[in-house]
Amino acid sequence: MARATIKQVAEEAEVSTATVSRVLNNTDFVSDEIKERVMAAVNKLNYRPSAIARSLKQDRTYMIGVVVPDISNPYFMGISKGIEDVVGKEGFQLIFCSSDENPDKEKRLLKLMQEKRVDAVVLATSGGNDPAIKQLADSRMPIILVDRKPDSPEAGLMLDLVAEDNTEGASRLTRKLLEDGHKAIGVVNGPTRSSTGRERLDGVRKAMKEYALNEEPIVYNGDFSTEDGIQAVRHFLDADHRPTAIISLNNRMSLGVLLEIVRSGLRIPSDMAVASFGEVEAGPLLKESGIYYLEQRPYDMGIKAGEILLRRIREEAPLLKPAFEIYGTEVKQLN
Incomplete structure (x- = not known):
């Protein structure tokens, strides 16, 4: 069966196509009697407006691109859920993409977002893509950074950011181990090309220096994956x-560490103590483990990112004043 057109709806309701458009888009005044006739025709013919035609007319697609390193990670799922709960109320939908911690793939995805004419982009960058990020920002497309910063401060100067205090969070986590008397500490870190990898390692070093441990920690650099935790x-x-x-x-690597x-x-913590940046879902299964973990607030971060997105899309906030929302973190322990 051929798809009904707006012209057919107009003929069925005995009004003009312009009147049908006003009713469907809720613009200008239309009498209740006309609205009822138009909606009756819409339902009878099962008419569905063309999203492509609407986007061309309104210069808006009602789509937001979300590019994160791993959409299967509960942390990024939490951020995405928060964003969706805010922008979904305004009719926006999200396009989710995983960069897999691959800068080249991330660059291709950013280009794809431009080609799809999304209304905004949410990005947790894998690093190494400052020129591509700047190009996107220069095109006047709203772009919100979550969790991670660009490589150079200059690239992110005019960009909104919602992130955690990675350095302080890692320092607090390390201090817990040092307070328990540990001096030989193994660090499982992600790639230092990402801001999270650099800042969290700096936090570990900061805490060790506070305790007069000037030697370098034993570091295993992985790629924020479960397998990296196992290998570490x-x-x-x-x-x-x-x-x-x-x-x-990183919580994904922490899962590999526990496994x-x-x-x-080995037993935790008598044979090996463990501290995790982010709660591990499987952690509670280890009874009396005493695992330290940093409580994160990804959903709250997503809510804030969503609110900023709507302001940018509506151009309610001057571009000269980027929003910076840095979340503190609290260390907790599984008993």
């Missing part, structure tokens, strides 16, 4: 000077 534990256990505690600076420690027959 194997690396630490094979080291000449095995650490007595592990701090994992491999249990698989190796």
